[in-house]
Structure formats: C-alpha cells, structure tokens
Amino acid sequence: MKEIKVPELAESITEGTIAEWLVKKGDKVEKGDPILELETDKVNVEVNADHSGVIAEVLKEAGDDVEVGDVIAKVDENGEAGGSSEDSSEKSEQKEESEQKSEPKEEKQEAKKEEASKEDKETESSKEEGGKGDIVATPAARKRARELGLDLSEITARDPLGRIRPEDVEDAAKGSKSEDTKQAAPKQEKKQETKNEKTEFEKPVERVKMSRRRQTIAKRLVEAQQNSAMLTTFNEVDMSAVMKLRSERKEEFQKKHDIKLGFMSFFTKAVVGALKDFPLLNAEIQGNEIVKKKFYDIGMAVSTDEGLVVPVVRDADRLGFAGIEKDISRLAKKAINKELQLDELQGGSFTITNGGTFGSMLSTPILNAPQVGILGLHNIQKRAVVMPDDTIEVRPMMYIALSYDHRIVDGKEAVQFLVRVKELIEDPYDLLLEG
Structure with a gap:
C-alpha cells in the first residue's frame, strides 16, 4: 500500500483546500494521473498520483483543509479496479480482529485477578498505616495527601468502594481553582450568550464556508490596512482625446493585431511613464530599507x-x-478559467484596478502589499466642464484615485504622480510617441 501526499506546491504555499476529487475509491490510476483539484490562496492546482494502482482509501474529503506532506489517499499497487482493494483491506481488518479474539481468555482473567488482589493488599496496608479504619486510601494517595497537607477525611473518593486514589487527592488540591473556575463560568456563559446573540438569527439564513481564496483576500486586505500608512488622493481625467483616438484607430488596430484597443493599455502606459518620474511609487519597504524597483x-x-x-x-x-x-x-x-500559474501572480511592482467596469464612480482602493501604490479607475460620465476660455462643454470625465503608503511616499509626490497620469491620458499622442 502506497501513500499519496500533498506535494510541495511553491515556496509561499504550504496549505490548501481540496476543491474536488477527480477519482473515487476503487478507481484505477496510473502514475502521473490527476486525482484531485487543490484550491490554494492563489491558484487551483491538480495533484497527481505518485504510484500506479487502485485507490484503496480516501483519507480527506472535498472541502477539507490540508497541508503540504499530509497523506490524502492510499493506493494499492496490486489491487484491481472495482473494489478488490476494498475487499483486501476488509479481509486484513477481519484477520486482525480474529487474531485479537484468538488471544487466550485465561491470560486476561488471570491479569484481572492479579490486579484486584494487588489493590486489596494496598488497601489493607493503607488501613493499618493510617490508623483510621473508616478511611480507605492507597499508599500513593496517603503520601500525596501528606505532601499537599490535606486531610483524607475531607477528600471524596470516586471509587464505588470508597477507596481514595491519588487522582482524588489531586482533585481536592485543585478545589480552590475549581471554585474560581465555577465563579468565572457564569461570566464566560454571558460572553458566549452575547456572542451567540450576534450570530444567531430568528429568521432564515444561509451559512457558506469561505473559500481558501476568499479567506486569503480578507486576511491580506486587513493586513494591508494594519501594516501601512495608507492614504488616497483623487483627480479627474478628461477622456475625450483617448476616446477620439480609439474611435479613429480601433478598426485598423484590430485588423492588424487581432485584439481590441481598450482603455487599459493607455492607463498602463501612463502609469509606467509616471512611475519613471516618481520611482518611490514603484518601490517597497523591507525592514528599514526602501527597495526601488528598476x-x-x-x-x-x-x-x-x-x-x-x-x-x-x-x-x-x-x-x-x-x-x-x-x-x-x-x-x-486564465483567471476566469482558474488556469493561472503561480509565476503569473507574483512579483508585481504596481497595481491598477478598474471598478468603472461595474459602474463605480469613486472608491479608495486598498494596497496590494508589499506594493506601495495602486491606481483606481472609475466609470466615465458626461459632465459639464468649464474650459480654459470660460466656455462650458460636456465632456466624458473619469475620477481616478491613487492609494499610497505614506511611510515612504509623501503627499506632494503622490499628487504629482496622479497629475502626470492625467496629463498623459489627456494627451495620449505623447504615449504613442514614447512607445
């Protein structure tokens, strides 16, 4: 019988949740065949069989949390598909049971008799030593009582025959602690009741276990807020020039490159240009050092x-x-189809998030630690704008937000970064010229 263990996934991943078993007990597998899908905090990965044979036992179910090195299944290399491995395991269990039953009953009975006579002798000797015939205690119990300064007459025995044992003495010694515990119990019950009042509902609810990824997202977002001095600054961008350029070039662009020309490429280029001017937003903090990424x-x-x-x-x-x-x-x-690889999620230097695709007008994005900057894009809305010549025109406007770590990025630098992004978007021909 061979064990299948959770393999080493990556340096930063030590645990995961079994999302789905691809095989079941009794199925035949070949070495290298995928047997289950494991959900980690970053990606879903397939775990392959290390040995060929029949799945004899499944030790972890879908939804169970597992760590690297945990045994999740067993493979019978000599088994046959369809349950032969199960039969063989049952036979081995029956064999073990029969072996246990075949032990001589006389030996067990003799052992019980010896134990009983030994206890009787200890009790008789304890009576003689104690001088009090009404108190029955083992020598070990009497010795422990003397060490703790306890009166045997005040100790309650749990033995049906009234014999005081060492554990009874220990319980008596902990009596004061037990009283304290009893006094504290009502307080704990009240706290528990208060907690239950917050989680229990009179009306119907549905409880759903958080996925591994959702748990990690929740944890990392809280850590980002707790471990950084996060601040957000805002600006607005006139999208007229970009929209005009897209309208003029989108058909030619798609024919040439077989891909649509979207807004994200413009903002990505603008962000890169602004990061070159303000490199601290492309950095991170490691201990007492600032690491500027090139x-x-x-x-x-x-x-x-x-x-x-x-x-x-x-x-x-x-x-x-x-x-x-x-x-x-x-x-x-790949993200939607759960096909992303770990190296496609690691090592970013700055992040862009576009809540405008869902209709968001304004938000304060949370840092993607250990990065120190994230740009939030929002919905494009037509608004009346006062132009430089004091005329009023209707323009497609977008609010943009920059959240940054104030520990290494000052407000002046953050504002100037956002202004630079605005300038590049409002004059996109500069982006085209810069490549």
Whole structure:
C-alpha cells in the first residue's frame, strides 16, 4: 500500500483546500494521473498520483483543509479496479480482529485477578498505616495527601468502594481553582450568550464556508490596512482625446493585431511613464530599507466568481499597446478559467484596478502589499466642464484615485504622480510617441 501526499506546491504555499476529487475509491490510476483539484490562496492546482494502482482509501474529503506532506489517499499497487482493494483491506481488518479474539481468555482473567488482589493488599496496608479504619486510601494517595497537607477525611473518593486514589487527592488540591473556575463560568456563559446573540438569527439564513481564496483576500486586505500608512488622493481625467483616438484607430488596430484597443493599455502606459518620474511609487519597504524597483511589472486586478486576483503584465515598459492588450486579455481569461500559474501572480511592482467596469464612480482602493501604490479607475460620465476660455462643454470625465503608503511616499509626490497620469491620458499622442 502506497501513500499519496500533498506535494510541495511553491515556496509561499504550504496549505490548501481540496476543491474536488477527480477519482473515487476503487478507481484505477496510473502514475502521473490527476486525482484531485487543490484550491490554494492563489491558484487551483491538480495533484497527481505518485504510484500506479487502485485507490484503496480516501483519507480527506472535498472541502477539507490540508497541508503540504499530509497523506490524502492510499493506493494499492496490486489491487484491481472495482473494489478488490476494498475487499483486501476488509479481509486484513477481519484477520486482525480474529487474531485479537484468538488471544487466550485465561491470560486476561488471570491479569484481572492479579490486579484486584494487588489493590486489596494496598488497601489493607493503607488501613493499618493510617490508623483510621473508616478511611480507605492507597499508599500513593496517603503520601500525596501528606505532601499537599490535606486531610483524607475531607477528600471524596470516586471509587464505588470508597477507596481514595491519588487522582482524588489531586482533585481536592485543585478545589480552590475549581471554585474560581465555577465563579468565572457564569461570566464566560454571558460572553458566549452575547456572542451567540450576534450570530444567531430568528429568521432564515444561509451559512457558506469561505473559500481558501476568499479567506486569503480578507486576511491580506486587513493586513494591508494594519501594516501601512495608507492614504488616497483623487483627480479627474478628461477622456475625450483617448476616446477620439480609439474611435479613429480601433478598426485598423484590430485588423492588424487581432485584439481590441481598450482603455487599459493607455492607463498602463501612463502609469509606467509616471512611475519613471516618481520611482518611490514603484518601490517597497523591507525592514528599514526602501527597495526601488528598476522594472515595471504592472498588476491588473481581475474579478472572478471566487474573488479578486491580480495577474501581472511583465515588463510593461517594453510592450506596445497591442502587447499590453493581448497580455491583459490572456491573463483575464486564465483567471476566469482558474488556469493561472503561480509565476503569473507574483512579483508585481504596481497595481491598477478598474471598478468603472461595474459602474463605480469613486472608491479608495486598498494596497496590494508589499506594493506601495495602486491606481483606481472609475466609470466615465458626461459632465459639464468649464474650459480654459470660460466656455462650458460636456465632456466624458473619469475620477481616478491613487492609494499610497505614506511611510515612504509623501503627499506632494503622490499628487504629482496622479497629475502626470492625467496629463498623459489627456494627451495620449505623447504615449504613442514614447512607445
């Protein structure tokens, strides 16, 4: 019988939740066959069989949390599909039971008699030593009582025959602690009742266990707020120039590159340009050091049914508009289909999140730690805008928000970063010229 264990997944992943078993007890598997899908805090991965044979035993069910190295199933290398392995395991269990039953009954009976006579002798000797015929205690109990300064007459025996044993003495010694515990019990009950009042409902509710990814998202968002001096600054962008450029070039762009020209490539290029001017927003804190990153791996927040993931567009400064759009599309599809790999989620230097796709008008995005900056995009709304010549025009406007870690980024720098993004978006031809 061979064991199947949770394999080493990655340096940063030590546990996961079994999402689905792909095989069942009695199924035949070959070495390397996928047997289950494991949900981690970042991606879903398949666990493969280490040995060929028949699944003899499934030790963990779907929904169970497991750690690297845990045994999750057993494979019978000599078993046959259809339950032979189960039969063989049952036979081995029956054999063990029969062996246990075949032990001589006389030996058990003799052992019981010896134990009983030994206890009787201890009791008789304790009577003689104690000088009090009405108190029956074992020598060990008398010795312990003397050490603790307790009166045997005040100790209650749990033995049906009234014999005081060492554990009775220990219980008596803990009497004061027990009283304290009893006094504290009502307080604990009150606290429990108060807690239950918050969680119990008179009307129907549905309780659903949080997925591994959702638990991690919750934990990381709270940690980001607790471990950083997070602040958000806002600005608004006139999207007229970008929308005009897209309208003029979108058909030609799609024919040439087989991908639509969206807004995200413009903002990605604008962010890279602004990060070059304000490098502290492309940094992170490690201990008492500031690590300034000389690369531009931009995370793109993608919403999925199981929660938010942030795949990374690598070397965004070296990609053209088409390359960025293709990377974003590829990563978004993989995220939705749960096909992202760990290396596609790690190592980003700055993040962009677009709540405008869901209609958000304004928000304060939370940092994607250990990054120190995140740009939030919002819905485009037509608004009356006062122009430089004092005329009023209706323009497509978008609010943008920059959340940053005030520990290393000052307000002046954060505001100027956001202004630079605004300038590049309102004059996108600069982005085209810069590549």
